Amino acid sequence: MEHMQQLHFIKYAGICLFLSFLSASMLAQGREFGIRAGIQSAVTYNQEGLVEDGVNFLYGGVFLGRPVGSTFFASFVSGLEYHRNGYYTDANNLRRLHYLGLPLAIRFHFGPWHLQPGISANFKLYEQLFIGGADALSQETKSSFFDLPLQFGAGVRIIDVILEARFHYGWLDVNQGNKNAYLQLGAAYSF
Secondary structure, three states: OHHHHHHHHHHHHHHHHHHHHHHHHHHOOOOEEEEEEEEEEEEEEEOOEEOOEOEEEEEEEEEEEEEOOOOOOEEEEEEEEEEEEEEEEEOOEEEEEEEEEEEEEEEEEEOOEEEEEEEEEEEEEEEEEEEOOEEOOOOOOOOOOEEOOEEEEEEEEEOOEEEEEEEEEOOOOOEOOEEEEEEEEEEEEEO
């Protein structure tokens, strides 16, 4: 039942956000709409250090940029992204957290280069936990539904393509003292 609710949430949220981005990009001059994708390396950490090995996965999504004021020095960038966090020991011992993220950042432009500090509101879509090959996910072992990592990124624009690197550092406890951190390396294309 919970899985079906998550699928409905994803479907309706995706449709609403896609239509919002599409209408905003068509109606507003000076706004930028695009898609982004790349590879992500994620780790889980706590006060003692890293929890097992990290996970590598792909990420992808859409973004919308709007100039701040009448200058092109800074712009507000938001979007919608799918990514995965967690840790991995072997095929029998792992945790996977699937997130739908809403990154919010200010992008400071220096010619073709930019710096991009911000936050990302991440909503858990689905979670898997296997210990000794058995499904160990329960009410007590579930991770929290929400994560809010700080992000810092940098990139360069080459015509309509943006090459970017963004590091996200979680500061909320998502599961028994564990926090998420991940590095994204990718490209974005703006329309």
